[in-house]
Structure formats: C-alpha cells, structure tokens
Amino acid sequence: MQRQTVPGVAREPAVAQAPELPYRELFLALAEELPDAIFTKDLQGRYTFINSAGARFIGLPAEKILGRKDSALMGPEEARNTQEFDRQTLLAGRILRAEMSEWMAGVRREWLSTKGVLRRPDGQVMGLFGISRDLSDHRRSEAARNQSEALFRTATQSSFDAFFILRSEPEGLRLLHVNPHAEALLGCEARAAEGRLLSEFPHAAFIAPLPLCQEVWRTGKPHDEELKQVLPGHGHRWFRRQLNAVGECMSVMVRDITEHRENELRLRLNERMAAVGMLAAGVAHEINNPLAFVLSNLHYIEKELHRLKLVQSDMGEMMEAITDAREGAERMRGIVQSLRALARGDAVTTQPLDLHEVLDNSVQLAWGRLRSRGHLVRDYSDLPLVLGNSVQLSQVFVNLLVNAAQAMPDSGGGEIRVVTRQHSASMVRVEVHDTGCGIPAENLERIFEPFFTTKPVGEGTGLGLSISHDLVRGLGGELSVSSTPGVGTTFRVLLPVASEAVDEAPTQEEVH
Template sequence: MEHQRNVGFVVSGESTLAPLPPNEAARLEALWGYEVDPAPEVSFDELTRLATRLSGTPIAFIALMEREHLWFKSRQGLELRATARDMSFCAHTVFLGRTLVVPDTAADVRFRFNPFVAGLRFYAGVPLVNPEGFVLGTLCVLDTVPRVLTLEQIHGLEILARQVMHQLEARRTSRAHARLSEALRASQERFDILQHALNEAVWEWNPETGRVSCGPRLAALLGETFGSMGGGGKEWFGRIHPEDQERVERGFRAALDGDARLWTDEYRVQRSNGTWTRVVNRGVFVRDADGRLMRVVGAVEDRTEREELRARLALSDRMASVGTLAAGVAHELNNPLAYVLANLDFAREELRTALEPGSGVEPIAQALEEAREGAERMRLIVRDLKLFSRKDDERLEWVEVHRALDSAAAMAWNEIRHRARLVKDYQPLPAVYANEARLGQVFLNLIVNAAHAIAEGAAERNEIRLSTRVDAAGRVVVEVRDTGGGIPEELRPRILEPFFTTKPLGVGTGLGLPICQDLLTRLGGALEFESEEGVGTVFRVVLAAPERPQREEKGVSASKAPVRRRGHLLVVDDEPMVLAALQRTLNQEHDVTVFTRAEAALAWLEQGLPWDLLLCDVMMPEMTGIELYEVLAKRMPERVGHVVFVTGGAFTERAREFLGRVDPPRLEKPFDFQALRGMLEARLQMD
C-alpha cells in the first residue's frame, strides 16, 4: 500500500515515516548522475573510520538514499549493506536537509517505534549536499546507548561530510574529463570546454611549443592571475619542493618516454607568496594513431586542506585526552590533599596549644605554617583542574563570576607571566545562573588568546586587563583586554568561524572562539570583540539577566552557629588516612565513628544507635555513597536530611545525574577545615 507523504510525518503501523523531499524526482536524477557503485573504497572507509574516532561512536555509515531503499557506500561497526527507506533514520535527515542529532532514539517520536531502536539508541546524521543543493544521502554515526555530541564533534562531522562530497565530485569530474577528452581529442576546443564548463584546476602541456595552459583554479592555487606559463614545464617543475623535485621529474620523464597513458604523483609545490601546498597531479598522455605525443592534459588536486583538517582533528582528540587526564589527576590528589591539610591543621593547633615562649619550637611552628600555605595552594590548583575538566556536567547553578575568572587566570598564569602584567579591575557583581565549568572554559580561552597575542619578553610593557561591571540593562559584562598587535581588518569577519586560525598547524584548532560563542549563546549571553592593529584587542562576555530560578541557599554553609553543640558524627570513606585525619581533627569537638565500607556503616545504622550527621564519600568500591543514600531513603526517609556528601567529584553519569536531581548538602575535597567545622555546627543547630 502506497502512503501519501507530501507534507508532515506519516504514521504507518508502528513506525513514523519521513516525508519525501519536494524535489524528490530531481534529487534522484542528481544521485544517479554520480554513478556510485557499492564496492568498498579506501578513501570512503577512511572517512567513516575518522567519523567514529571523532564522535566516539562504534558505528558510522556513508548512506545514499534511493527511491525505495538506503544503501551504504562505506560502513564501520555494522555489516548491514542496505535497509528499506521507510525504516531508515537517515530519511529524516534527507528530508530536513540539515544536521540531525537524536541523543536517544527511544525518546524521539519519530523513531521510538522503529524496530532498529532496539539496538541503536543514538543517531547523528549530516546531509551530503551536492553543489546544486540536492541531498544525496548522509554521513551518519550511531551508538547502542544514548549519548550527546559536543559542538566541535558536530562541526567535525559536517566537515567530514563535505569531504565525502568532494570525493563524489572528484569521481564525477574524472568521468566527465574522460568523456570530454574522448569526444574532443582532436580539437583545441576540448581544453577550452574543460576549463570553462568544469572550472577545475586543470592544465595542458603542448610538447611542440613547450607552453603550459592553466585553468582558473590552478592559477588561484598558485596565487597567480596568468592563464599560461610562458616558461612551460620548466617553470612548473621549478616550483616543486627541492626534496620532491628529482623524484617527480624522473617519474614524469619515464611515463613520457614510455607508452604510459596515465601519470600520477603527489608532491609539494610553492605558491607565489612563498608558502608550500601539497598537491596530487594527474596527467593523461594524448597520442595519435602512430603513438606520437600530441599533448598532456592534467588536473591538480590540493591536498593541504584535508591534511590540515586531519591534523586539527588529531589535536582536538589530544586536547580531549589531556582534559580527561587532568580530571583523573585532580581526583587522585583529592584524598591525599584532604588528609595532608587535616593533619597540618591538627599539628598546628596542637603545637599552638603547647607552645610556650622561648621553648625553641617556633621554627617548627613556622615550618608547619609554610607547609600549610603550600598545601592550600595545591588545593586551589586541584579545585581549578576539577572545574575545567568537568566536560559532561551541564548543570546550571549560581556562579560567582569573579571566582570563575580568577580560576581561569590562575590556570593561564604560565602563559601570561612572560608576556604581560595581569591587571584586575573588578566591580561588584551579582551571581549569574550558569554552568561554572563552561563559563570558566570561556574565560580561560579568552585569557590564553590574549596572552598569545603578545610576544614573549616584554612583560613590563604589556598588560592583560580583566575588568567586570554591570551595564545599564543589568547585564554582567566581563572584558579581557590585551595590548597585542590586534587583529587585521581583513581577518575580523572570519575570527569566529570554526577551524579558522592564524596560528601554525598543530598549535591552534580554530575551534576555541566558536565554542566560546556557542557556550555563551546557550547561557543566554553573547561574545563581542573590538580590535585595532598596533593597539590591541578586547573580547567582551555579556551575560544577560533574564528570568532565572529563585536563588535557594542549598548545600553546606560555612557560617558558624552562635552556640556549639557536640554531635555524634558517622564518617564513611574508602581512604583510611582521610578517616584518620577527620577523626583526629574533629574528635575534640564531636564523637566520631568511622567506616571504610558503606556496607559496614549501613549495618551500624540498622542497629538503631543514635547519630546526628552522616558524612559520606560519593565514589567508593562495592556499595557507593549513592547506593547508601538510596537505601537510607527507603528505610529511614526521615533521616536523609542528615546526610552530607564529602566528595572529590562525580565521575560517572549516574553520579552526576544523582547529585543534580537530589542535590544533597555537600563539601568538595580537598576541603577547608574551617568551612567543614562551620558547616557541622550549622547543620547540628538545625535539628
């Protein structure tokens, strides 16, 4: 039975069908014009492998949409060769004509009844759009579990989709070249038609005159305005990189002197501005019936853009790995720093109590003070590492802008110190409702960019100024101003484009500013900039103040209660030295019972013995703090308000979801013991 699918989505049985594009007949004609066959090809398989690496998914396809079915030119992770069009996720992408990301197919009305949802829970498809605007199919990635993609991952997939189209266009152009060459072999008109109709980077060499004629794209590649090379082949070969020149000339001469019909080589060639670009040069030797060479016709493909893309994607992958490593390092330092600080505080307090003038232990007390100061500096560094490595935590909260800005400046200090003085010009600001990690990421990127705009070695003559204010509209404004060279006027319109960078390959990805802009847009803010060559640049973060949730004072409070109360504290942590330090520090003011396993603490609780507060780590082996909390909520729901999490961070999806949903009082490791004592007093006074 044929379904009418001209407008809207149509439900057939238990599946939701995508409508046919309004230009379906012309779209199919365009697809068939590429004459793509299903045989595997390395160039396409490389792109799907790159797509899985970029997105972190196990499955990727290059899919082409026929009248009744979808078939795969390349596939990774699944041996499916084709599927019915009505069952395919990609039909929706083809209809929409834009990138489609479905974090959970089971939760999407278009897909939830599709039989593929049983095994494929995530889908992202980028349309393959040809130069005439027809959507031929998709580059898509899939996963067996729900997931989300970052902005840079989506941008990377869109670039890979364009590379797929470049491959298809190259094959269509190659076939067109062959047909035109065969039909017009005996006429100079053949070359004129190739240049004007195809507008490719083509060339022709006449062996009799030595003249090399160039198409417009080749002239643009070289940075020239000429249509031919007066010096002929010698001039072209003179542009080849010295390390490649002998090999290329030898190979071309061997093909020329033999009976070869085709010649191909890859090498570096110099542009008129002195830069080098990597090209693939292909030539066809046109001979008469007697085998005499009449002309050589060729086409040049610029490979530099593809190599730069691969290098930038590799750099992005390395940066993501660095972020993961930083998160792991910060987490591993939490516990030792917690008990180092606790023991230093305990030793200082004990020494201060026992210290008598002239006892000779003053140097020891001073040494402990200095050690405490160093440990506190490490605690702040760990806090900043945790802040900037929370990539998957998108929870909104009340954020102190100056704290996030100071953390970013501290993280960037090594980039700043040899280039400029750091000046802070802060005005009082209200807290903003945002994501602290994402906001800190924006500030860090802008500060590092400001530092890189200034050459090293003249720090006393340059400055990076961080200023904050509230504008007339009540918006929070943060400015990062540098005294660098400024952005040239011709580059300013492109400065926020993805992958555009003025830094050398391998140093910058060109994604920092576009990501900052996207993050701020999602927070209801904006990114602005002004620049003057020779004077410097200012980037301006504007955070709007729309309707926001009423601020609630959740979590722990560091304020001390007016009257101290001795409480019975239960402490659960899998690190024995953290427990020992907490017990040693708090025993004088409270009764402290410690457990290294959550199961042991639960058994103690079920005996009905009295207790006031339960301090519990989140991430523990066997039973976690989350599981202990959930059991307590079922068996003693009236006591869950007496649980305080002392945590080094939530490193699993479940932990992040739990802390965002339940939001119990918590104190971050490594903690400040004055804040811990104040929190305990405040919580005990609430009962």
C-alpha cells in the first residue's frame, strides 16, 4: 500500500530519537575496568576521583586517597615531581604527556602519564584529570628481551660455526642474522648481508636450499647431515649442516669439518701403511733366505760348469742362462732390500740420508708400474747427505713415480726422468719428469688439495699428492709442480742438506 502525500502539508523527517545515555555511570564503569590509573584533582591538588587501579598503585583504599594531596600519599621526591607536572599542565591549559619513574607502594614503577585540564561549562579551569599507564612489566620484558638478544649475539659471534637466521618471504629466504664466521661462506660482511635474499649469494645456496627448508617447516623435524661442497677459491670442502624451524624463521648452523675428514682419512692411510710395512717386513724375511740359496747355487753351478770344460757352444748358452738367472735373483734381492728399508725406521725421526739410495729403493718398489709405461732415465749428480726419513721419502718418491707412469700412454714409448741437482748451499733438488698427458691449468692449482683426483672412482683417493706435500713440508722441504698439457709434467722436491754436510757442499748452478 502506497503512502499518499497530502498537498500543502509538510512531511516530518524520520529521525531516530536516541535515549539519553547515563554518561556518569558509563564513565565510572569503564574507569573501574581499565588497568590504567585514572584520577581527577582540584586546583589545590586534592584527589576528587581515583579508580581501583590507581588506588592499588598508590597502595591505599580509594576512600583514604580522596581529599588528600600527593605530599601525604607518596615520598617527597615523587610528590614534587608529580606536583610539578600538575603545575605545567595547568599553565599549558592543554594535554601533556611524560614518562616518569616513581616509587609507589614500595615498588619502582615506570609511568606513561597523560594529564589535562578540567573546565566548567563557562570555560573556567576547575582542576585536572590524569591517566597513568604502568610500563614496568613492559620495560622489564623489553630489558629481558634485549639481554637475551645480547646473549644470543654474543654466543653466535663467539661460535666457531657459521650461523644464519633466515625468514621465509614471497621473494625467497631473507637473511635476518649472520655471525662473523658466516661471512667467509657468503663472501661479504655480516652487515652487508643481513636483510638481503639468500638467492643473491648463489655460491652459498647450499646453506639452506628452499625445498629442504620447506620440508623442515612441514615436518617440524630438525635436519642434520654432512655434505661435500665446492667453494670458489677454496676447492672441495666438507660441511655439517643443521636446520631448525622456529616459526616462520629457519636457524642454520654450518660447520666446516674438512680438517676432521682429512685427519680421519690420513689416519686410515697411516694404518694401512703400517700394515703394509709389517707385511713388507714379513715378505722380505721370508724371501731373503730362499733367495740366498738361489744365488749361492747359481754361483756353485757356474763354478762346476767351468770345471767340467764343456763344448764352447754349449757352455755359452748355459752361462748366458745362468747370467740371466743371476740378474733376476739380484733384482729380487734389490726388491727385498727396498721392502726392508720401507718397513724399518721411525716415521717421525730424521737423519742424514743418501738420497740416491732412497731413490733407487723407490724405483725398485715402483718398477712393476714403470717398466711397461716408458723408459726410465736416472740423471744423478754428486750430492751431500740430506736430512730426512727414508720411509717418508720413499712414500713420496714412489707416489711421484707411479703418478708419472699413470700419465704415460698405455702403449709405452715415453720417458720418465729422475734428476738430482744441488739447488743451493742448504738445499738439494729432485725432479721427476714425464712425457705424459700433462695436467690442465684448472686442475694444476688444486693438485695438492686433499681428496682432489681426476682418476675414475675406485682408482684413487685424492690423498697421495696431498700427503706427499705434507710429508715434504714436514721435513723442511718444498714440493711443487709445473705441467703443459700434451707435453708432460715435472714435480720438484727440495730437501734440506744435513747440517754436517752444509759446509762441505759446493754450490752448483741451478739446472733448469
């Protein structure tokens, strides 16, 4: 049904008539519920109203506070500060705010105080009102957080591990905190790294791969593993990586365990070399006695053949066979002597040594690999005694000779040359040249790096040259390499001359 409008009669607006609210009762109810202190004072500073929270802070019932001044309710210093703030508020005629520290009811409290003037309807000032918020708990919590953060930063900065805190964002993982030991992995200072995305450091992406982080967030289980990584300028390194999810953040600890891994492998290798030494001593002992019989009998047969005065043609063939047999037996005796030299001696004791004797023993030990790969040339010069350890030097030279043989073509025809020269008054030089395949430039700088090898899996540990480098350096010498792909490689070993021979040794020109 449509409502009709009568012409000439004005239509009244439809305005809802709100009932008058009980403002005083509403104010009192709200004031009692609020945790802040709410009060009013007259111009003489006497309290005319205070809520329960305010009375609790002062430490008296509200009825004992009303009508009294601050000087009667708190200490002299707190009363003076409060009255001064009241005076400034009344003079300003507007709302003022300030942070204050006061002893209230035997407790030191931090306040955020807001005060303003009260006016009559005609505008005349009749007093002031105040709202005070207790910040003590907040300040204590803030101080505790600051202390915890300081302790956390101190702990992470003094840690020997690289430590990261990352946060997941739509753009990727953002670095929130980085300790000093993480700077080496990122390649920049912690200040410059914090706030940036991890994706801006592609070489360090292994720290926290996004799929791995998502898996840790999804399951809530910490992740702990060891991994091998190539770092620019540092080669292969071993790390232990631990990830823990903390809300939307991820804490990551990365520990470099390369040295630990190297020590483990060196220990295993030393144990294996000790076993080889014991085996070598046993083999040398078992072979030495029957070998002596063989040589003695060959000598006896040779004497008897001369005594029998056989036909010259028959005699020549038989003597040739005996000579070959004797040469083979002498070679076996040389091998036995090399094994015995390898098996005896203290691995950490140095003494004056005949370097050529050590080299000859090393050749005997490596001869099985050398004879089928190329022609061996020994280019020796007169040298003084060197200070070293026969077992360690044999290990070094056998490794260099075997590597030279492996670099030669399978068909043979190349040359391996062992050269000794006086390098200076206090050093001698040994060079092992080969005419093999050579070493590419990108591998040459890493050739002494632990675990680095270009051999197929199962054919090399990548520790031979690294250990040789450490052994030579431990003896006070140097081990270096130069190579040209397709032409060959030269390893140079510098060793110190034994002290008693330094004065006698003439300095020769360096042979290149």
